[in-house]
Amino acid sequence: MQLPPDDRTLSPYTGYTRAHWEAAADALLGAVEPYATEDRALYHFPGDRQSWSGRLSDGLEGYARTLLLAAFRRDETALERYADGLAAGTSGVWPRIEDRSQPLVEAASIALALRLTRPLLWDRLDDPVRQRAAAWLGDALTAEAWPCNWELFPVTVGGFLQEIGYETEESGKAIDRGLERIEDWYAGGGWYTDGDGRKYDYYNGWAMHLYPVLHAWLAQDERLLELYGGRLSRHLDDYARLFGGDGAPMHQGRSLTYRFATTAPLWLGALTGRTPLPPGETRRLASGALKYFLERGAVDANGLLTLGWHGPDESVLQGYSGPASPYWASKGFLALLLPAEHEVWTATEEPGPAERADAITPIAAPNWLVQSTRSDGLVRLHNHGSEDVRYDPYYTRLAYSTATRPAPSYDNSVLVGADPSRTDIVPLGVGDGWVASRHSVGESVRVTSVVLARGAVEVRAHLVAGAEPRTPVRVTGWACRDGVRAELRPVAGLSRELSGVTGDGPTLFVALARLTAEPDPAPLEDLVSVRVDGEDGLRVRWSDGREVRVRLADGEGVGVQG
Structure with a gap:
């Protein structure tokens, strides 16, 4: 991966700037393009591994998670390709969203991407494509979720469908139902369990906080943003302490192959103004994590994210991990929603807690x-x-x-x-x-x-x-x-x-x-x-x-x- 020269004046700890994040996003998007099917509805990455959901679902996962990256990058050329894939996928290629099925997960990424890029993608689609896409996503409103962070996927789909005026009553019910459900799992101090029990891990940041805060922010709902943004801010007080001086996130919990998705809550706090961290510290922690993985084999010779932690590593995988799973790392590129003139990009890097x-x-x-x-x-x-x-x-x-x-x-x-x-x-x-x-x-x-x-x-x-x-x-x-x-x-x-x-x-x-x-x-x-x-x-x-x-x-x- 070719990155710009380090800038040790603006970023004395990592050398990384917004240009490095842009270059990394562009390289990842360019690398996945050859693995799209001819109709661009599915992305099949190489390797023998298949998730327990099967090859078709894995291909949808490849589409949805890399679309999310294109949405954060606001890459209009890439988004045109994904528009083609959306048209084909909703014409019978994609599996239906059913109870507790993997397509429910991927529907949330697709809906969020469409909501973030509405003028660039959704509004340019032909009306029949929009109708088919809304109908496909609509099954997520009533699909039964696993009792964990999955409850937030119908919330995310409902937020988009409500915005475009599709099944607004059912969309509102899905939003209310999911947000009510996670109240059972809020443990205080900015921490959620991922469902019943005491499952504390990175799902706090890349799911339990990410989806409600983004929904509130996109809906411009100040009441919800005060509630969920306040929880996020309290969470970041603790969360910032879980990164080493070399940028490494804590090696704990499941789905670690999502790697620098760990940076998503850091950027989310800056994006919504709900963070206790100075802007230079936010960028230092997040850029440190991105650099940590890019320098340790997270991307292979073909430019693809591997299933693992540094390089390929079966020990960090779960049964639901398929060849496209690592692309939930796309959530880290939430950073690029922050404009170049935002203080999180212009401030000089400051040390993280482990360095102070x-x-x-x-x-x-x-x-x-x-x-x-x-x-x-x-x-x-x-x-x-x-x-x-x-x-x-x-x-x-x-x-x-x-x-x-x-x-x-x-x-x-x-x-x-x-x-x-x-x-x-x-x-x-x-x-x-x-x-x-x-x-x-x-x-x-x-x-x-x-x-x-x-x-x-x-x-x-x-x-x-x-x-x-x-x-x-x-x-x-x-x-x-x-x-x-x-x-x-x-x-x-x-x-x-x-x-x-x-x-x-x-x-x-x-x-x-x-x-x-x-x-x-x-x-x-x-x-x-x-x-x-x-x-x-x-x-x-x-x-x-x-x-x-x-x-x-x-x-x-x-x-x-x-």
């Missing part, structure tokens, strides 16, 4: 503790409240970072017997430098965990209850990666190999951990001392003299003082 100072930040809704260090730009996420409905290494590990990824060897876990599972997570609180939770292993074992963090150092304590005496327990730490150093040291209940056994009752296991990219860090023992206090407590003394007392009680929670 060491920080330990509690986030109440998901019960997370975010730990960042300025010296190496690493960000670590201590997860004591997020899980999927099933065991998933991208949700249920104790910690994630911007420099590591979940390992098959069960990093950041407590293994009781041979069971690595961590289910039924119960948040037990998060505060100044600590976070705690309880989870289940199998049918009877309960593990109460607390992490205390300061600088790059962590004290991890786990109280295992409900296990038979002499049950093996193993504690694991960070997975090693090039350029980072992972340490795990036993303190109590563990051998040098980080394994131990349970006693006749609840048994405490304590370790020191650290993940750092510093070349010569101080010894852990010089930075913190830990003393076990009774059967379920500890006293922690940090090198600056601060002391913390912790009490873990099975069934009663965790007490932290100091």
Whole structure:
């Protein structure tokens, strides 16, 4: 991908400007064109992988997600091609939108693109094409959605159809129904769960905030914009802390192959004026993420986005991931809706949170503790409240970072017997430098965990209850990666190999951990001392003299003082 020369005056951290975003969008759009069918209704990208929705649906996905990119770019030449595809697709090529079907997802991208570019695309279509397209999209108004972010797809379709005067009553009902539904999942502080349970991940930004805020903004509905924009602004206070100094987003949650879609909420805050971030910081974080992926193999030799994280990587995919799935990264190009004279493009880049100072930040809704260090730009996420409905290494590990990824060897876990599972997570609180939770292993074992963090150092304590005496327990730490150093040291209940056994009752296991990219860090023992206090407590003394007392009680929670 050919990009303009870096501008280190305007963008001292990344070198990227609006011209870089434009060039990246143009390159991605140019690369996908040869993979369109002759009628331009479907885009079939190379490779053996197919989603569980099938080849036809995958081809529609290719059309819809790259159309979204063309819409953000306002590329009239490209939009003409997509107009041809719309005419053909709605003439019987595209699969119908049915209950809980993938076309419902893609209909939202198509509707949003049409709404954003109405004078450039929709208004230039022949009336029969408009009628067919509205009728095809109209099935989304009554299609049953999966009970998660999918509830917002009928909202997005309804917003466009209502604007053009098609089935206005049904469109209004779809909008109201979807917006009412997500209220059940708003957890406060700018955070949503992605459906029932405690599924906290990037869907907060690229779905749960994106669609309601854009709908309110496009509809010029100040009441809705105040509500959803206010939530977005609060979310960005926390969200900005989840990017490393090298631009890497946090490696946690599902659908990570969408990559720099992680930048969408940053741009959305700037677009709507609902952000606590200075414009130079917004661009620095977003451009850092785009650059991070472009420099690490996200685009292959044909200019196509690959299924993976850096390059191709099956481990980050789900069953619904098809060859065109990565093109939801198009959402990051929401940036180009901001005109060139907007302050987010003209301001000098400012450092992100991970570059300004060491920080330990509690986030109440998901019960997370975010730990960042300025010296190496690493960000670590201590997860004591997020899980999927099933065991998933991208949700249920104790910690994630911007420099590591979940390992098959069960990093950041407590293994009781041979069971690595961590289910039924119960948040037990998060505060100044600590976070705690309880989870289940199998049918009877309960593990109460607390992490205390300061600088790059962590004290991890786990109280295992409900296990038979002499049950093996193993504690694991960070997975090693090039350029980072992972340490795990036993303190109590563990051998040098980080394994131990349970006693006749609840048994405490304590370790020191650290993940750092510093070349010569101080010894852990010089930075913190830990003393076990009774059967379920500890006293922690940090090198600056601060002391913390912790009490873990099975069934009663965790007490932290100091």
